[in-house]
Amino acid sequence: MTPLRPLYIYLLLWSLFALVLLxxxxxxxxxxxxxxxxxxxxxxxxxxxxxxxxxxxxxxALAVSGLMLQSLTGNPLADPGITGINAGAAxxxxxxxxxxxxxxxxxxxxxxxxxxxxxxxxxxLLAGGDAGLGGEGIALRLPLAGLAIEALCLSLAMMxxxxxxxxxxxYLHWISGAIPPVSRGEAVPLLTICGALGAxxxxxxxxxxxxxxxxxxxxxxxxxxxxxxxxxxLVTVLSGASVAIVGxxxxxxxxxxxxxxxxxxxxxxxxxGYCVPLGAAVLMASDVAGRVIVRPGEIDAGLILAxxxxxxxxAVLTRLLPRGAGVRT
Amino acid sequence: xxxxVLLPAMLLVLVWLALAGGRNWLGPSxxxxxxxxxxxxxxxxxxxxxxxxxxxxxxALGMAGALMQGLTRNPLAxxxxxxxTQGAGLGFAIALLLDLPLLAxxxxxxxxxxxxxxxxxxxxxALAFVLFGIxxxxxxxxxxxxxxxxxxxxxxxxxMIWLSGSLARADLATAGWVWLVLLAGGxxxxxxxxxxxxxxxxxxxxxxxxxxxxxxxxxVLGLVTAxxxxxxxxxxxxxxxxxxxxxxxxxxxxxxxxxIWHAALTGACLLVAADLVARLIAPVAVFPxxxxxxxxxxxxxxxxxxxxxxxxx
Numbered sequence: 001m002t003p004l005r006p007l008y009i010y011l012l013l014w015s016l017f018a019l020v021l022l023x024x025x026x027x028x029x030x031x032x033x034x035x036x037x038x039x040x041x042x043x044x045x046x047x048x049x050x051x052x053x054x055x056x057x058x059x060x061a062l063a064v065s066g067l068m069l070q071s072l073t074g075n076p077l078a079d080p081g082i083t084g085i086n087a088g089a090a091x092x093x094x095x096x097x098x099x100x101x102x103x104x105x106x107x108x109x110x111x112x113x114x115x116x117x118x119x120x121x122x123x124x125l126l127a128g129g130d131a132g133l134g135g136e137g138i139a140l141r142l143p144l145a146g147l148a149i150e151a152l153c154l155s156l157a158m159m160x161x162x163x164x165x166x167x168x169x170x171y172l173h174w175i176s177g178a179i180p181p182v183s184r185g186e187a188v189p190l191l192t193i194c195g196a197l198g199a200x201x202x203x204x205x206x207x208x209x210x211x212x213x214x215x216x217x218x219x220x221x222x223x224x225x226x227x228x229x230x231x232x233x234l235v236t237v238l239s240g241a242s243v244a245i246v247g248x249x250x251x252x253x254x255x256x257x258x259x260x261x262x263x264x265x266x267x268x269x270x271x272x273g274y275c276v277p278l279g280a281a282v283l284m285a286s287d288v289a290g291r292v293i294v295r296p297g298e299i300d301a302g303l304i305l306a307x308x309x310x311x312x313x314x315a316v317l318t319r320l321l322p323r324g325a326g327v328r329t
Numbered sequence: 330x331x332x333x334v335l336l337p338a339m340l341l342v343l344v345w346l347a348l349a350g351g352r353n354w355l356g357p358s359x360x361x362x363x364x365x366x367x368x369x370x371x372x373x374x375x376x377x378x379x380x381x382x383x384x385x386x387x388x389a390l391g392m393a394g395a396l397m398q399g400l401t402r403n404p405l406a407x408x409x410x411x412x413x414t415q416g417a418g419l420g421f422a423i424a425l426l427l428d429l430p431l432l433a434x435x436x437x438x439x440x441x442x443x444x445x446x447x448x449x450x451x452x453x454x455a456l457a458f459v460l461f462g463i464x465x466x467x468x469x470x471x472x473x474x475x476x477x478x479x480x481x482x483x484x485x486x487x488x489m490i491w492l493s494g495s496l497a498r499a500d501l502a503t504a505g506w507v508w509l510v511l512l513a514g515g516x517x518x519x520x521x522x523x524x525x526x527x528x529x530x531x532x533x534x535x536x537x538x539x540x541x542x543x544x545x546x547x548x549v550l551g552l553v554t555a556x557x558x559x560x561x562x563x564x565x566x567x568x569x570x571x572x573x574x575x576x577x578x579x580x581x582x583x584x585x586x587x588x589i590w591h592a593a594l595t596g597a598c599l600l601v602a603a604d605l606v607a608r609l610i611a612p613v614a615v616f617p618x619x620x621x622x623x624x625x626x627x628x629x630x631x632x633x634x635x636x637x638x639x640x641x642x
Binding site: 122125126127141143144145147148149151152154155156158159162163176250251293294297299303304306307309310311313314317318321322323 | 405410449451452453454457459460461463464465466467468469470471472474475478479493568569610611616617619620621623624626627628630631634635637638
């Protein structure tokens, strides 16, 4: 089969995105015909629009964050959810909101980003290897270290939430990954994500150079350390801001980049371009599914993703670990 | 010899604390009085069932963890990390929704999860077992939550508390089931103690000593499944007890590797202690014991990985 031309893939992905967006506006907890929706009360439509906006931005952010992390570590299992980065961000966000009740949305976001950074640092100490040198085997310690960090941070965050009635109301759904139905100061994180997504495109070529090897990158005038720091900064900002909006969502950053890299081949910038519409569509679709399956109740989008994500992780692993081969720990 | 009495003594102290502690602390005389008076609601209605479940489930989990670690010779392969606990939870939720026997549902769930992980990981190296387990566990955990959201309110309310690993709804009937499975499993382990001890020596040694390997594996896996199912039925999918119990037991007592009984006692100590902490943190609200266990257990996993890395260097 000849590979599809990138233009067609872009068209396909963006039309998928548009389709899911239409579904997100059309279907929801309230059952209304499309006509009634358009001519009736504008509140419902704008509410759904806000939700779709949050879902698409965060979906794109998490997908790109996973892609960059995977390219940097050379580990296809690196995803902000599995590695515990999202959980670290969640813990810091909850702690800030609880101990400093007057903190604005921006402050919460900054502390979430700091939490993501701390979790990333812990992960690096436990399971890190040589950055960018993907050839050196696959560090299978990464998901284990991530499991530990995630369990610790989420347990602590849940403890904080459960001991306080006010944060229960605000954060109990958030912690399992719910798209916010009404705006509560999400504008700052949303704008941050958009900015970071735009800036990330310019990082792609640097990072692609680094994956060829630190020496190559150095000889071509790109300091590998700067590239690593920039990439890590991008990953933490994207993950932290996403968590500030919808809570710790796992597996999206694993599966979407896996598909995008499969479609794009070795070109990182192209994979980046595919990740944005695909990630946005996937998170919006799981939000819609969560709203529609249990009318009039709702299932948080993070749960829907986790259900498919676990299966996806198994699928990735079957590709990653060939039978009969000895596996390095 | 002094170390041999350490764990039972610790468990006794914790049992005392668990009966005496809580929102109302009971002095020694009040506690004895309460124990003698069969009508005492605080002791016989609330604290004793909770204690029985904590001890029973903790012992079952500790035992299951030690057995599994022995069978795979991998300290990471415990029921809570490789997804058996979550599988049992999914089975429990399905059984709850369909009004089937809960223990059977949990056992089927754990068995199916075990089978999936074993089939997927076969021939892919030692760590594959753990990694596939994480994937299966995550799927089962998410599916359980989704199912419970779908459930009718009365059932869901009960199950949601259970799901986060809480002992708040302890009753003596469930405790009876846990203890039944625990005693049966314990008897089997005691009967086969000699052969189970060989597990740690490796497949070659076992084969050369004339042990039927496949029968041994089926026995151990069956035991682990039953013990995991029983404990999950009682306390929900609580993580890390099975994972921490055996290494901690060996570190404390200095016992040799097949420290199944030591692990069982340590598991009971851990769960009773975690439950006590959970009760003390939030005396009024329902506070899940599983969270306390996460905060105790996850740092150990971090420590384990860190030490492993230092050794690898």
